[in-house]
Amino acid sequence: MTLSHYIDLKPVPEEDLKIPQAMGSLFEMLHKALAFSGERGIAISLPHHSEGTKKHPFSSLGDVLRLHGAEQALQTLLKRSEFRTLADYVYFNQIQPVPRETKNCVIRRVQVKSGTERLRRRAIKRHHLTEEEAKERYPDGKEALSFLPYFSVKSLSTDQKNFRLFLSHKMVEGEPVEGIFSAYGLGIKNEAGQFPTIPWF
Template structure:
Protein backbone atom coordinates (compact mmCIF):
# COMPACT_ATOMS: atom_id res chain seq x y z
CA UNK A 1 0.00 0.00 0.00
CA UNK A 2 1.94 2.91 -1.27
CA UNK A 3 -0.85 5.30 -2.27
CA UNK A 4 -4.13 6.77 -1.12
CA UNK A 5 -7.05 8.91 -2.27
CA UNK A 6 -9.13 11.06 0.07
CA UNK A 7 -12.81 11.55 -0.68
CA UNK A 8 -14.35 14.35 1.35
CA UNK A 9 -18.09 14.80 1.77
CA UNK A 10 -19.22 18.33 1.07
CA UNK A 11 -21.77 20.01 3.37
CA UNK A 12 -25.27 19.68 1.95
CA UNK A 13 -28.42 21.38 3.29
CA UNK A 14 -30.65 18.56 1.99
CA UNK A 15 -28.74 15.50 3.20
CA UNK A 16 -27.16 14.70 6.54
CA UNK A 17 -23.48 13.75 6.51
CA UNK A 18 -24.24 10.17 7.59
CA UNK A 19 -26.70 9.75 4.69
CA UNK A 20 -24.04 10.86 2.24
CA UNK A 21 -21.46 8.51 3.81
CA UNK A 22 -23.98 5.65 3.57
CA UNK A 23 -24.48 6.34 -0.15
CA UNK A 24 -20.75 6.79 -0.84
CA UNK A 25 -19.80 3.61 1.02
CA UNK A 26 -22.55 1.61 -0.73
CA UNK A 27 -21.25 2.75 -4.13
CA UNK A 28 -17.69 1.84 -3.17
CA UNK A 29 -18.81 -1.58 -1.96
CA UNK A 30 -20.64 -2.29 -5.24
CA UNK A 31 -17.57 -1.26 -7.26
CA UNK A 32 -15.19 -3.40 -5.19
CA UNK A 33 -17.55 -6.40 -5.30
CA UNK A 34 -18.18 -6.05 -9.03
CA UNK A 35 -14.46 -5.83 -9.80
CA UNK A 36 -13.63 -8.53 -7.23
CA UNK A 37 -10.99 -6.21 -5.88
CA UNK A 38 -9.50 -7.32 -2.57
CA UNK A 39 -6.39 -5.15 -2.51
CA UNK A 40 -8.01 -1.83 -1.59
CA UNK A 41 -8.54 -0.88 2.04
CA UNK A 42 -10.46 2.00 3.59
CA UNK A 43 -10.12 4.17 6.64
CA UNK A 44 -12.05 7.04 8.16
CA UNK A 45 -9.53 9.70 9.27
CA UNK A 46 -12.22 11.81 10.94
CA UNK A 47 -14.07 9.00 12.72
CA UNK A 48 -15.24 9.86 16.23
CA UNK A 49 -16.33 7.63 19.08
CA UNK A 50 -18.50 10.28 20.76
CA UNK A 51 -20.75 11.13 19.04
CA UNK A 52 -20.63 8.04 16.83
CA UNK A 53 -19.69 9.21 13.37
CA UNK A 54 -17.46 8.04 10.57
CA UNK A 55 -16.77 11.68 9.79
CA UNK A 56 -16.71 13.47 6.47
CA UNK A 57 -13.76 11.65 4.92
CA UNK A 58 -13.32 8.24 3.29
CA UNK A 59 -9.70 7.35 2.55
CA UNK A 60 -8.94 4.64 -0.01
CA UNK A 61 -5.62 2.79 0.40
CA UNK A 62 -3.83 0.58 -2.10
CA UNK A 63 -1.21 0.51 -4.79
CA UNK A 64 -1.25 3.34 -7.30
CA UNK A 65 -2.27 0.86 -10.00
CA UNK A 66 -5.21 -0.57 -8.00
CA UNK A 67 -6.52 2.87 -7.03
CA UNK A 68 -6.21 4.22 -10.58
CA UNK A 69 -8.10 1.19 -11.90
CA UNK A 70 -10.89 1.78 -9.37
CA UNK A 71 -11.13 5.47 -10.19
CA UNK A 72 -11.47 4.79 -13.93
CA UNK A 73 -14.81 3.12 -13.14
CA UNK A 74 -17.84 5.36 -12.93
CA UNK A 75 -18.61 4.29 -9.36
CA UNK A 76 -18.92 7.87 -8.08
CA UNK A 77 -21.80 8.74 -10.41
CA UNK A 78 -24.52 10.53 -8.50
CA UNK A 79 -22.05 11.53 -5.77
CA UNK A 80 -19.90 14.04 -7.65
CA UNK A 81 -21.95 17.02 -6.42
CA UNK A 82 -21.58 15.77 -2.84
CA UNK A 83 -17.88 14.92 -2.78
CA UNK A 84 -14.46 16.38 -3.35
CA UNK A 85 -12.01 13.75 -4.61
CA UNK A 86 -8.33 14.46 -4.04
CA UNK A 87 -5.63 13.35 -6.46
CA UNK A 88 -3.79 10.10 -5.94
CA UNK A 89 -1.03 10.67 -3.39
CA UNK A 90 1.91 8.70 -2.04
CA UNK A 91 1.69 7.51 1.56
CA UNK A 92 4.00 9.61 3.75
CA UNK A 93 7.36 7.99 4.57
CA UNK A 94 6.88 8.09 8.33
CA UNK A 95 3.53 6.57 9.16
CA UNK A 96 1.85 4.15 11.51
CA UNK A 97 -0.65 1.44 10.64
CA UNK A 98 -3.96 0.12 11.87
CA UNK A 99 -6.53 -2.52 11.12
CA UNK A 100 -9.93 -1.19 10.07
CA UNK A 101 -12.45 -3.96 10.48
CA UNK A 102 -16.12 -4.79 10.50
CA UNK A 103 -17.62 -5.77 13.83
CA UNK A 104 -20.83 -7.79 13.77
CA UNK A 105 -23.40 -7.94 16.52
CA UNK A 106 -23.75 -11.66 17.09
CA UNK A 107 -26.40 -11.50 19.80
CA UNK A 108 -29.55 -10.47 17.91
CA UNK A 109 -32.04 -13.16 19.02
CA UNK A 110 -34.10 -13.13 15.82
CA UNK A 111 -31.05 -13.54 13.61
CA UNK A 112 -29.65 -16.26 15.86
CA UNK A 113 -32.97 -18.15 15.70
CA UNK A 114 -33.08 -17.99 11.89
CA UNK A 115 -29.53 -19.25 11.70
CA UNK A 116 -30.18 -22.05 14.21
CA UNK A 117 -33.33 -23.17 12.37
CA UNK A 118 -31.58 -23.19 9.01
CA UNK A 119 -28.49 -25.05 10.21
CA UNK A 120 -30.30 -27.66 12.27
CA UNK A 121 -33.58 -28.02 10.39
CA UNK A 122 -35.66 -26.70 13.29
CA UNK A 123 -39.05 -25.07 13.12
CA UNK A 124 -39.41 -21.43 14.10
CA UNK A 125 -41.07 -22.51 17.35
CA UNK A 126 -38.24 -24.90 18.25
CA UNK A 127 -35.66 -22.22 17.58
CA UNK A 128 -37.65 -19.75 19.72
CA UNK A 129 -37.60 -22.25 22.62
CA UNK A 130 -33.83 -22.58 22.40
CA UNK A 131 -33.22 -18.83 21.97
CA UNK A 132 -35.91 -16.86 23.84
CA UNK A 133 -36.72 -13.18 23.30
CA UNK A 134 -35.45 -12.46 26.80
CA UNK A 135 -31.90 -12.93 25.59
CA UNK A 136 -30.41 -9.47 25.75
CA UNK A 137 -29.23 -8.01 22.49
CA UNK A 138 -25.82 -6.46 22.92
CA UNK A 139 -25.76 -3.06 21.27
CA UNK A 140 -22.48 -2.19 19.65
CA UNK A 141 -21.04 1.13 20.70
CA UNK A 142 -19.32 1.90 17.39
CA UNK A 143 -19.82 4.15 14.37
CA UNK A 144 -21.55 2.50 11.41
CA UNK A 145 -22.86 2.88 7.89
CA UNK A 146 -26.36 1.75 6.98
CA UNK A 147 -26.47 -0.38 3.85
CA UNK A 148 -29.13 -2.31 1.96
CA UNK A 149 -28.51 -6.01 1.42
CA UNK A 150 -28.55 -6.88 -2.28
CA UNK A 151 -29.74 -10.41 -1.47
CA UNK A 152 -32.51 -9.73 1.07
CA UNK A 153 -33.32 -6.08 0.39
CA UNK A 154 -33.16 -5.36 4.13
CA UNK A 155 -31.21 -2.51 5.67
CA UNK A 156 -28.40 -3.40 8.05
CA UNK A 157 -25.73 -1.58 10.00
CA UNK A 158 -22.11 -2.26 9.20
CA UNK A 159 -20.19 -1.33 12.36
CA UNK A 160 -16.61 -0.15 11.89
CA UNK A 161 -13.74 -0.37 14.35
CA UNK A 162 -10.32 1.13 13.81
CA UNK A 163 -7.75 -0.88 15.76
CA UNK A 164 -4.75 0.19 17.77
CA UNK A 165 -1.89 2.02 16.09
CA UNK A 166 0.95 -0.27 15.01
CA UNK A 167 4.50 0.48 13.95
CA UNK A 168 4.68 -2.24 11.26
CA UNK A 169 2.21 -3.07 8.49
CA UNK A 170 0.51 -6.46 8.22
CA UNK A 171 -0.39 -7.76 4.78
CA UNK A 172 -3.57 -9.57 3.87
CA UNK A 173 -6.74 -9.34 1.82
CA UNK A 174 -9.54 -6.84 2.23
CA UNK A 175 -13.23 -7.59 1.90
CA UNK A 176 -15.49 -6.07 -0.73
CA UNK A 177 -16.12 -3.39 1.91
CA UNK A 178 -12.41 -2.49 2.00
CA UNK A 179 -12.17 -3.84 5.56
CA UNK A 180 -9.99 -6.58 7.04
CA UNK A 181 -9.54 -8.40 10.33
CA UNK A 182 -5.77 -8.70 9.81
CA UNK A 183 -4.44 -6.41 7.04
CA UNK A 184 -3.46 -2.89 8.02
CA UNK A 185 -3.78 0.42 6.25
CA UNK A 186 -1.39 3.36 6.69
CA UNK A 187 -2.52 5.83 9.32
CA UNK A 188 -1.38 9.44 9.16
Protein backbone atom coordinates in the same frame (compact mmCIF):
# COMPACT_ATOMS: atom_id res chain seq x y z
CA MET B 1 -1.47 -6.25 -1.37
CA THR B 2 0.63 -3.10 -1.10
CA LEU B 3 -1.20 -0.05 0.24
CA SER B 4 1.36 2.43 -1.03
CA HIS B 5 -1.05 5.25 -1.95
CA TYR B 6 -4.28 6.81 -0.76
CA ILE B 7 -6.99 9.28 -1.71
CA ASP B 8 -9.46 11.14 0.49
CA LEU B 9 -13.09 11.40 -0.59
CA LYS B 10 -15.18 14.06 1.14
CA PRO B 11 -18.92 14.48 0.50
CA VAL B 12 -20.09 17.99 -0.34
CA PRO B 13 -22.96 18.75 2.07
CA GLU B 14 -26.32 19.61 0.54
CA GLU B 15 -29.42 21.09 2.14
CA ASP B 16 -31.35 17.86 1.75
CA LEU B 17 -28.38 15.51 2.26
CA LYS B 18 -26.41 15.81 5.49
CA ILE B 19 -22.87 14.48 5.91
CA PRO B 20 -23.81 11.13 7.58
CA GLN B 21 -26.26 10.29 4.78
CA ALA B 22 -23.78 11.46 2.14
CA MET B 23 -21.07 9.25 3.66
CA GLY B 24 -23.50 6.33 3.48
CA SER B 25 -24.21 6.97 -0.21
CA LEU B 26 -20.50 7.25 -0.92
CA PHE B 27 -19.77 3.97 0.86
CA GLU B 28 -22.59 2.26 -1.05
CA MET B 29 -21.05 3.38 -4.36
CA LEU B 30 -17.67 2.08 -3.22
CA HIS B 31 -19.20 -1.28 -2.27
CA LYS B 32 -20.81 -1.58 -5.72
CA ALA B 33 -17.58 -0.69 -7.50
CA LEU B 34 -15.52 -3.19 -5.48
CA ALA B 35 -18.14 -5.94 -5.76
CA PHE B 36 -18.56 -5.64 -9.53
CA SER B 37 -14.85 -5.16 -10.29
CA GLY B 38 -13.62 -7.98 -8.06
CA GLU B 39 -10.80 -5.71 -6.84
CA ARG B 40 -9.39 -6.99 -3.54
CA GLY B 41 -6.49 -4.60 -3.04
CA ILE B 42 -8.47 -1.55 -1.87
CA ALA B 43 -8.93 -0.77 1.83
CA ILE B 44 -10.86 1.95 3.63
CA SER B 45 -10.31 4.00 6.75
CA LEU B 46 -12.25 6.77 8.48
CA PRO B 47 -9.60 9.27 9.65
CA HIS B 48 -12.14 11.62 11.28
CA HIS B 49 -14.34 8.99 12.94
CA SER B 50 -15.28 9.02 16.61
CA GLU B 51 -16.58 6.31 18.91
CA GLY B 52 -19.27 6.80 21.52
CA THR B 53 -19.07 6.15 25.26
CA LYS B 54 -21.66 5.45 27.94
CA LYS B 55 -21.75 9.16 28.81
CA HIS B 56 -21.75 10.29 25.17
CA PRO B 57 -23.19 7.37 23.18
CA PHE B 58 -23.10 9.03 19.77
CA SER B 59 -20.51 7.76 17.30
CA SER B 60 -19.61 9.39 14.00
CA LEU B 61 -18.19 8.22 10.68
CA GLY B 62 -16.59 11.63 10.25
CA ASP B 63 -16.59 13.47 6.95
CA VAL B 64 -13.78 11.70 5.05
CA LEU B 65 -13.67 8.25 3.47
CA ARG B 66 -10.02 7.38 2.80
CA LEU B 67 -9.17 4.74 0.22
CA HIS B 68 -5.86 2.86 0.40
CA GLY B 69 -4.23 0.80 -2.34
CA ALA B 70 -1.61 0.68 -5.06
CA GLU B 71 -1.61 3.79 -7.24
CA GLN B 72 -2.79 1.93 -10.36
CA ALA B 73 -5.57 0.14 -8.47
CA LEU B 74 -6.91 3.44 -7.11
CA GLN B 75 -6.75 5.09 -10.55
CA THR B 76 -8.67 2.20 -12.12
CA LEU B 77 -11.30 2.24 -9.37
CA LEU B 78 -11.98 5.97 -9.68
CA LYS B 79 -12.52 5.66 -13.45
CA ARG B 80 -15.47 3.34 -12.92
CA SER B 81 -18.93 4.66 -13.72
CA GLU B 82 -20.03 4.38 -10.08
CA PHE B 83 -17.56 7.12 -9.16
CA ARG B 84 -18.03 9.32 -12.21
CA THR B 85 -21.64 9.91 -11.16
CA LEU B 86 -20.38 11.33 -7.85
CA ALA B 87 -18.30 14.12 -9.36
CA ASP B 88 -20.76 16.86 -8.31
CA TYR B 89 -21.33 15.49 -4.82
CA VAL B 90 -17.88 14.45 -3.62
CA TYR B 91 -14.60 16.32 -3.30
CA PHE B 92 -11.69 14.18 -4.55
CA ASN B 93 -8.13 15.17 -3.78
CA GLN B 94 -5.19 13.75 -5.74
CA ILE B 95 -3.94 10.20 -5.26
CA GLN B 96 -0.88 10.57 -3.05
CA PRO B 97 1.87 8.36 -1.64
CA VAL B 98 1.39 7.32 1.98
CA PRO B 99 3.57 9.39 4.37
CA ARG B 100 6.74 7.76 5.68
CA GLU B 101 5.73 7.96 9.32
CA THR B 102 2.50 6.03 9.95
CA LYS B 103 0.95 3.73 12.52
CA ASN B 104 -0.54 0.32 11.81
CA CYS B 105 -4.30 0.04 12.17
CA VAL B 106 -6.66 -2.90 11.80
CA ILE B 107 -10.12 -1.88 10.63
CA ARG B 108 -12.67 -4.65 10.73
CA ARG B 109 -16.34 -5.35 10.97
CA VAL B 110 -17.78 -6.03 14.40
CA GLN B 111 -21.08 -7.89 14.38
CA VAL B 112 -23.64 -6.62 16.85
CA LYS B 113 -26.45 -9.14 16.83
CA SER B 114 -28.95 -7.29 18.96
CA GLY B 115 -29.38 -4.43 21.38
CA THR B 116 -29.35 -5.11 25.10
CA GLU B 117 -32.92 -3.93 25.59
CA ARG B 118 -34.17 -6.27 22.86
CA LEU B 119 -32.36 -9.22 24.45
CA ARG B 120 -33.87 -8.40 27.83
CA ARG B 121 -37.40 -8.17 26.42
CA ARG B 122 -36.96 -11.49 24.64
CA ALA B 123 -35.67 -13.15 27.83
CA ILE B 124 -38.62 -11.83 29.84
CA LYS B 125 -41.09 -13.11 27.26
CA ARG B 126 -39.53 -16.48 26.39
CA HIS B 127 -37.96 -17.48 29.70
CA HIS B 128 -40.39 -15.74 32.04
CA LEU B 129 -37.62 -13.80 33.76
CA THR B 130 -38.26 -10.74 35.87
CA GLU B 131 -36.88 -7.42 34.68
CA GLU B 132 -34.12 -7.63 37.30
CA GLU B 133 -33.16 -11.16 36.20
CA ALA B 134 -33.04 -10.03 32.58
CA LYS B 135 -30.78 -7.10 33.52
CA GLU B 136 -28.51 -9.51 35.37
CA ARG B 137 -28.31 -11.81 32.36
CA TYR B 138 -27.75 -8.95 29.90
CA PRO B 139 -25.85 -6.20 31.73
CA ASP B 140 -25.33 -2.76 30.22
CA GLY B 141 -21.79 -3.66 29.19
CA LYS B 142 -23.23 -5.80 26.40
CA GLU B 143 -24.20 -2.60 24.59
CA ALA B 144 -20.63 -1.28 24.30
CA LEU B 145 -20.15 -2.53 20.76
CA SER B 146 -22.96 -0.36 19.48
CA PHE B 147 -20.89 2.72 20.35
CA LEU B 148 -18.85 2.05 17.21
CA PRO B 149 -19.49 4.08 14.03
CA TYR B 150 -21.44 2.24 11.36
CA PHE B 151 -22.70 2.35 7.79
CA SER B 152 -26.22 1.25 6.95
CA VAL B 153 -25.73 -0.92 3.87
CA LYS B 154 -27.35 -3.54 1.68
CA SER B 155 -25.27 -6.56 0.73
CA LEU B 156 -25.01 -7.12 -3.03
CA SER B 157 -23.82 -10.70 -2.63
CA THR B 158 -26.58 -11.93 -0.30
CA ASP B 159 -29.35 -9.46 -1.19
CA GLN B 160 -29.74 -8.93 2.55
CA LYS B 161 -31.92 -6.03 3.64
CA ASN B 162 -30.20 -2.98 5.10
CA PHE B 163 -28.02 -3.81 8.06
CA ARG B 164 -25.58 -1.89 10.21
CA LEU B 165 -21.92 -2.44 9.39
CA PHE B 166 -20.12 -1.52 12.63
CA LEU B 167 -16.44 -0.66 12.22
CA SER B 168 -13.66 -1.09 14.76
CA HIS B 169 -10.37 0.83 14.41
CA LYS B 170 -7.54 -0.71 16.46
CA MET B 171 -3.89 0.37 16.48
CA VAL B 172 -1.43 -2.53 16.52
CA GLU B 173 2.30 -2.78 17.16
CA GLY B 174 4.89 -4.46 14.97
CA GLU B 175 5.37 -4.72 11.22
CA PRO B 176 2.56 -4.01 8.74
CA VAL B 177 0.55 -7.08 7.74
CA GLU B 178 -0.33 -7.38 4.06
CA GLY B 179 -3.45 -9.12 2.86
CA ILE B 180 -6.62 -8.91 0.81
CA PHE B 181 -9.76 -6.88 1.39
CA SER B 182 -13.47 -7.51 0.98
CA ALA B 183 -15.93 -5.67 -1.24
CA TYR B 184 -16.45 -3.37 1.76
CA GLY B 185 -12.76 -2.43 1.81
CA LEU B 186 -12.23 -4.32 5.07
CA GLY B 187 -9.39 -6.73 5.75
CA ILE B 188 -9.91 -10.50 5.51
CA LYS B 189 -8.21 -12.64 8.15
CA ASN B 190 -5.26 -14.66 6.80
CA GLU B 191 -4.30 -18.28 7.55
CA ALA B 192 -2.26 -17.14 10.55
CA GLY B 193 -5.36 -15.53 12.04
CA GLN B 194 -4.16 -11.97 11.38
CA PHE B 195 -6.07 -9.14 9.78
CA PRO B 196 -4.17 -6.95 7.28
CA THR B 197 -3.20 -3.53 8.58
CA ILE B 198 -3.66 -0.18 6.91
CA PRO B 199 -1.35 2.83 7.34
CA TRP B 200 -2.88 5.27 9.83
CA PHE B 201 -1.90 8.94 9.77
